[in-house]
Amino acid sequence: MDEKKEERNTQEMREKYLRKDMMPTIFCTGCGIGNVLNYTLRAIEKQGLDMDKTVILSGIGCSSRLPGYVDVDSLHTTHGRALAFATGVKITNPELNVIVFTGDGDCMGIGGNHFIHAARRNIDMTVIAVNNFIYGMTGGQVAPTTPEGDYATTAPFGNIEPAFDMSSMAISSGASYVARWTVTKPSQPINSIAEALENKGFSFVEMLSPCTTAYARQNKVGSLREFWNWYDKKTILTEDYEMLKKYGDPEEIEKLYENIQTGVLHKEEKECLSDRLKRLIEEVQV
Amino acid sequence: MTEVKNKEKKGKAFRGGDKFSIEVDEDYCKGCNLCIYYCPRDALDESEEPNKKGLYPPVQVEDRCIGCRMCELICPDFAITIVEEDEDE
């Protein structure tokens, strides 16, 4: 009960963190990107980050508009390249807290190469990737994460390609903290993003979020409520997934394969690049 | 004060008293109504009449808010705030 009293309410969060001149946001009604911002700011509040020593970067897309709403040093870069810019920022000044907002197209499509290398290097930054299974900003083209069979403006007969699993990619590339959540249950991502910020290494948080216009109008998602509900039905906590696989009946196990696993999917302690570089410089400096 | 629809709404009518007031910023609200849907105590409902943007922003249903602040978290637009009234202790 005491903890709640310390928490800031929305009005106080707005005062502290938002660029009032930029509000209200450009996001469509019922879009989850605003929630991603909300949860990230609450995680930042939880961690007590110094906003004068924090830099937020983004690429291009709806989710990449997020830094514009936060009163902080922001770098709104080119499509897919935010992680490379962020690498330059962090390596140059490791004192800065580096946070990157990106999207499924921005990070996994055009940005794929920078994504796997930033993860490989385990650069100390927190990457929050909004995955809405579509290229939303440009009107709803198919994305590398669009589920097979879904419709998009450039897949008018249904997507014939398999979809990437962003979190798996992060894990295989070497990220030290990987989690996936939906926007529908606030506490989980807030606590997880706080952990991600705490982690000294490449933290990747994939946020599954509904695109209520570009994606929704092409795929039968029902009402806004039904669409948001679908995210809860479609996902399952990774621990529950493992339990059911072991103890479930054949029918339950069959259904499991349709689900997307959420939760903290990978966590390890691993030296970040800045620390390694620091050691090198100490060794060789004149 | 706009009229609240569905006054005879089913659901838990837990008496939260008047400890919490719900403030909706109509400049930010986009009328998605997620707060209404996610409120565990049905303390919010759609307004009867649209505002100048043509939206039906949520209004507080008296005596129900328990200050869980789910609406603050689920709102994508920073449009809703729970204000705790000062208690005389």
Next chain:
Amino acid sequence: MSEDLEKAKKVIGKKKQFIHGDTAIAYGALLAGCRFFGGYPITPASEIAEKMAEMLPRVGGKYIQMEDELGSIASVIGSSWAGAKAMTATSGPGFSLMQENIGFAHMSETPLVLANVQRSGPSTGQPTLGAQGDIMQTRYGTHGDIAAITLSPNNIQETLDYTIRAFNLAEEYRTPVFLMICADVGHMREMVEIPDEVETFERKKPKVPPSEYVPFGEGQYGKKKVPEFGVFGEGYHTYVTGLTHDKYGFPATDDQKDHETLIMRQVEKILDDREVLTDVEKRNLDDADVAIVSYGIASRSAIGAMNKGREKGMNIGYLRMKTLWPFPIKEIEELSKKVDKIVVAEMNLGQMFHKVKEHADCEVVLASKIGGEIHSPDEILREV
């Protein structure tokens, strides 16, 4: 700063060295205060990266080999905003890949140095042989309207000195600066002398509190059209974007006037100083009937051509453009009034030729050479 300079000189070593152009660029960068290099291997510029990888950690600087050239230039821009003097080095194919982010650097007014050790193109071309085929690209390679500063040294000492100059200009004008050499200069060795004193232009930081700082408007105390540079981590909370923005950095994409105001200031901050930035070398122009205009390695052949011609009794003069952009309009206009003919010697099918022709009052012909070989003096003389 002089402690930094002392460290750099210690790492560089002997005062007189027999080095190639790539090494000279790395030395110049270190002396100028460069403390970040983000690059990718490419012939014939890889040696710059290799030298920086070896020297930077020893002076406390940061070297990172990125996954591709797009990442390289991106990391350099990020580094600059985080407070470092930053550079990258590449050649034609990499330069083409970098164009989008170069545009971002122009739009966000980010100081950085990009060294292009040009090789014969297009495409993979002749990787180990030189050319001067990317000159127009530094000015017009990125989409949209920008103004560029491009330097073109023709010997190794000048390459070292011009690298320092490039960093200074980048900071002074808050812009990317292009240092163009070619594979020949990159891999050619000459004696250089490491300077004892190096004059550096330090980043102009804002002198006002964050609430009064204007990151993308007119300078509040320095050069009129160059805003002060409030780097990240100092409380300025600057919003940097590639979208057209107002003077506070926020997107302003709908109004024609907003875009014009921004772009004109960015372009004029450089073009207004065209004459200040112009640097040329002139020889034998007093009595010349014909002038050979050249730059980079081709200019060394041009001198040969001029000397040969003089021996035969021809009145040939020589003008070398050391700054390619902004284009030295006044120098060319005045030259064209003095001589009857200008021969532009360059290792491409005509790039600066068109600019010279645009501004010259006299006849202008092209002595072009492609294929990875420098002109022989006779080949240039033929056009005279």
